[in-house]
Amino acid sequence: MFEYSPAPESRSLVSFETSYGHFIGGKFTKPSNLYKTINPATEEVLAEISHGTDKDVDAAVKAARHAYEKVWSKLPGSERGKYLYRIARIIQERGRELAVAETLNNGKPIKETRDFDIPTVAAWFFYYAGWADKLDYAGLGANPKAHGVAAQVIPWNFPLMMLAWKVAPALAAGNTVVLKPAESTPLTALLFADICQQAELPEGVVNIITGYGDTGAALVKHPDVNKVAFTGSTDVGRVIAKAVAGSDKKVTLELGGKAANIVFDDAPLDQAVEGIINGIFFNQGHVCCAGSRLLVQESIQDEFLKKLKRRMEQLRVGDPMDKNTDIGAINSKAQLEKIDALVRQGVAEGGELWAPQCELPRNGFWFRPSLITGVSPANTVAREEIFGPVLSVMTFRTPAEAVTKANNTPFGLSAGIWTEKGSRILKLADQLNAGVVWANTFNQFDPTSPFGGFKESGYGREGGRHGLLAYLKGGN
Amino acid sequence: MRLDVRKTYKLFIGGKFPRSESGRTYELNDHQGKFLANVAQASRKDARDAVVAARAAQSGWASASAYNRGQILYRIAEMLEARREQFVAEIRAMTGVSSSKANAEVDAAIDSWVWHAGWSDKIDSVAGSMNPVAGPYFNISTNQPTGVVAILAPQDSALVGLVNSIAPAIVSGNTVVVVASEGLPLSAITLTEVLATSDLPGGVVNMLTGSAKEIGPWLASHQDVNAIDLEGAHSPVELEISAAETIKRVIRANSFSRGDSRGSLQHILALMEVKTVWHPKGH
Known part of the structure; x- marks a missing residue:
């Protein structure tokens, strides 16, 4: 293996405040009820964050309602679009700063934030900016209407990207938003508040409220919210679906997954190995659509696993700020403990664990890229979402x-197919119960392409024309 | 007192600013009859050179991602906004309209670029289709650019009509040869200076100034032009008949409104071809 000299990105590209309040009505509130947010790769404290109370949530919803009634719903779509274009441009201009901030607070490699997360964020705003004055073409007939105030709760795995997926279509459709980032990764959302100020977005159109699950629950339950959009675990999705039952609130849920990545014997194996690696180890496996179940055709199992292990031995685990790093830190201690417990259970149930012997940093939260072979469909590691760099291997004939x-x-978010045969891809794609099917590729995302799940992976789509529909109702 | 340095108004072909190969110019006066500029008077040869440049640029422009084309169109809006004073001054000099009217025209032109920019990556989501054919086939229809489009720009519009003729053609990946309004050519040439600084590849837009009456027939009969927009044509019926020889797609005059801050999806689609792909499904 090649030896790599350290190639760290500059930490000085971003500076955080000591503490942050909420962003309500275009201004930051005084920081209060503080908790610490850290860099999971070093456990260094990055800033202190306000834990939002019911009162904070109410103030944010009121600001969003006011902005909706007085300003945003009165603007023509073309002018809303121009604000979104401004935001897209500022994100492009401040891209490296945002990438560094995201890596510091999330633990994912700078290579990913720099080349994937942040460019995708800018593209999402750019794409939906173009929709704002074209809503008549969304598919609901002429003159569709916004819902009003959207409550949006997002996870920690792609903090700013999840914000973009939520905020861009909501604003394009004419809604105002109150967004709650995950408790462990609030910093890029707070930098986004600054971007809204630079873009001179009218006050109250975007409100950001930080805190834990109780803050999110208060937001979702607030009576003056018209639309709830959530990305996160299926368990919390169930709680939200119950909480809004009987109300007029519209809901979209993007929940967990346990994607199968199916490799046939005629697949281009080296290409498939890269795809499987990307499918499960991208973002430390903290991906709801991760290809966490490898289904490999029995006749090529040995050869394929050999290639896969050889490739896994080349993965560089460590400092996320290093430009050569492939796998960064696990986002939190709690998540590390969860991964560890599930893997132990997989082994207890008869699975065989394999991981390359790479050296891990002493501070922070780390998990080696891992394979579990000898898994049967009834085993825990074949059924439950691990949300970490762990691949469960099964075979088929x-x-x-x-x-x-x-x-x-019970999940149905995504699936992967690896074969040279086009007709087989298309037949299988019809038969797989998944909202996204990748063939001879994996983990592709584009603002023009709808993403979302079947079954317990949630409902509603984000991205593309379909993503707009979640934020509109038919007009007349 | 300092003497100002005047601009030479030239053609725009393949990303460069040549004079007419014919060496001809025509005198343009302002609305009060005072001399404004000697404008290049393009010839048949210039038109043919422009078609060659447009053809050379077409496949590259069409294969740029829709996102990339959208960003470039938006960049054109940014550059136009930054140079609005120059456009306002030229429009006023040529037409004599008030400052507010000239500004309104520039506003509409900028906003129309933004409107069109947003379409680049949405055309197929709105006008493409997955077709539920009865057999075991995957069947999808997408829209592709027609190719090289000749545009006889509206004669009565200095800027917004011109923008609303060019943008719907290039947003999808066509390249164009434009004959600017004979009487209002200055803002057309200044627009090419905006295009030249917006990351638009050379040859995507080629601008000819001169007589549409003289150049139009050569473009209508040209074998390597796929579509012609007759908005500013002098004898549109003759040109349409001529264009029929090569089965050119023809946009007749007054088919689309061109004075607004937005265009028309139908206009964009009029310069695109539907392509349907079949593929069997089965293990």
């Missing part, structure tokens, strides 16, 4: 068996 095993899960 026929396409029909592959489909049955792939669909044998």
Whole structure:
């Protein structure tokens, strides 16, 4: 293996305040009820964050309502679009700063934040900016209407990207928003507040309220919220769906997954290995659509696993700020403990664990990229979402068996197919119960392409024309 | 007292600013009859050179991602906004309209670039389709640019009509040869200076000044032009007949409104071809 000299990105590209309040009505409130947010790669405290109370939530919803009634709903779509274009441009201009901030607070490699997360964020705003004056073409007939105030709760795995997926279509459609970032990754959302100020976005159109699950619960339950959008675990998704039952609130949920990545014997194996690696180790496996179940055709299992292990031994685990790092830190101690417990259970149930012997940093939260072989469909590691760099391996013999095993899960977010045969790809794609199917590629995202799940992976789509529909109702 | 340095108004072909190969110019006066500029008077040869440049640029421009094309169109809006004073001054000099009217025209032109920019990556989401054919086939229809489009720009509009003729053609990946309004050519040439600084590849837009009456027939009959927009044509019926020989797509005069801050999806689609792809499904 090649030796790499350290190539750290500059920490000085970003500076944080000592403490942050909430961003309500275009201004930051006085910091209060503080908790610490850290860099999970070093456990260094980055800033102190306000834990939002019911009162804070109410103030944010009121600001969003006021902005909706007085300003945002009265602006023509073309002018709303121009604000979104401004935001897209500022994100492009401040891209490196945002990438560094995201890596520091999340633990994911700078290579990913710099080349994937932040460019995708800018693209999302740019794309939906163009929709703001074209809502008549969204598919709901002429003159569709916004819902009003959208409550948006997002996870820690792609902090700013999840914000973009939520905020951009909501604003384009004419809603105002109150967004709550995850408790462990609030910093890029707070930098986004500064971007809104630079863009001179009218006060109250975007409000950001930080805190824990109770803050999010208060936001979702607030009676003056018209639309709830949540990305996170299926368990919390259930709680939200119950909480809004009987109300007029519209809901979209983007929840967990346990994607099958199906490799046939005629697949280009080296390309498939890269795709499987990307599918499960991208972002430390903290990806709801991660290809966490490898279904490999029995006849090529040995050869394929050999190639896969050899590739895994080349993965560089460590300092997320290093430009060569492939796998960064696990986002939190709690998540590390969860991954560890599930993997132990997988081994207790008969799975065989394999991981390359790489050296891990002493501080921070780390987990080696891992394979579990000898897994049967009934095992915990084949059923439950681990949300970490752990791949469960199973085999199949026929396409029909592959489909049955792939669909044998309560989830239905994504799936992968690896074969040279086009007709097989298209037939399988029809049969897989998943909202996104990747063929001979994996983990592709684009603002023009709808993303979201079947079954317990949630409902509603984000991205593309379909993503707009979640924030509109048919007019007349 | 300092003498100002005047601009030479030239053609715009393949990203460069040549004079007419014919060496001809025509005198343009302001609305009060005072001399404004000697404007290049493009010839048949200039038109043919422009078609060659447009053809050379077409496949590259069409294969740029829709996101990239959208960003470039938006960049054109940014550059136009930054140079609005120059456009206002030229429009006023040529037409004599008030400052507010000239500003309103520039506003509409800028906003129309923004409106069109947003379409680049949405055309197929709105006007493409997955077709539920009865057999076991995957069947999808997408829209592709027609190719090289000749545009006889509206004669009565200095800027907004010109923008609303160019933007719907290039947003999808067509390249264009434009004959600017004969009487209002200055803002057309200044627009090419905006285009030249907006990351738009050379040859995507080629601008000819001169007589649409003289150049139009050569473009209508040209074998390597795929579509012609007759908005500013002098004898549109003759040109349409001529264009029929090569089965050119023809946009007749007054088909689309061109004075607003937005265009028309139908205009964009009039310069695109539907392509349908079949593929079998089966294990």
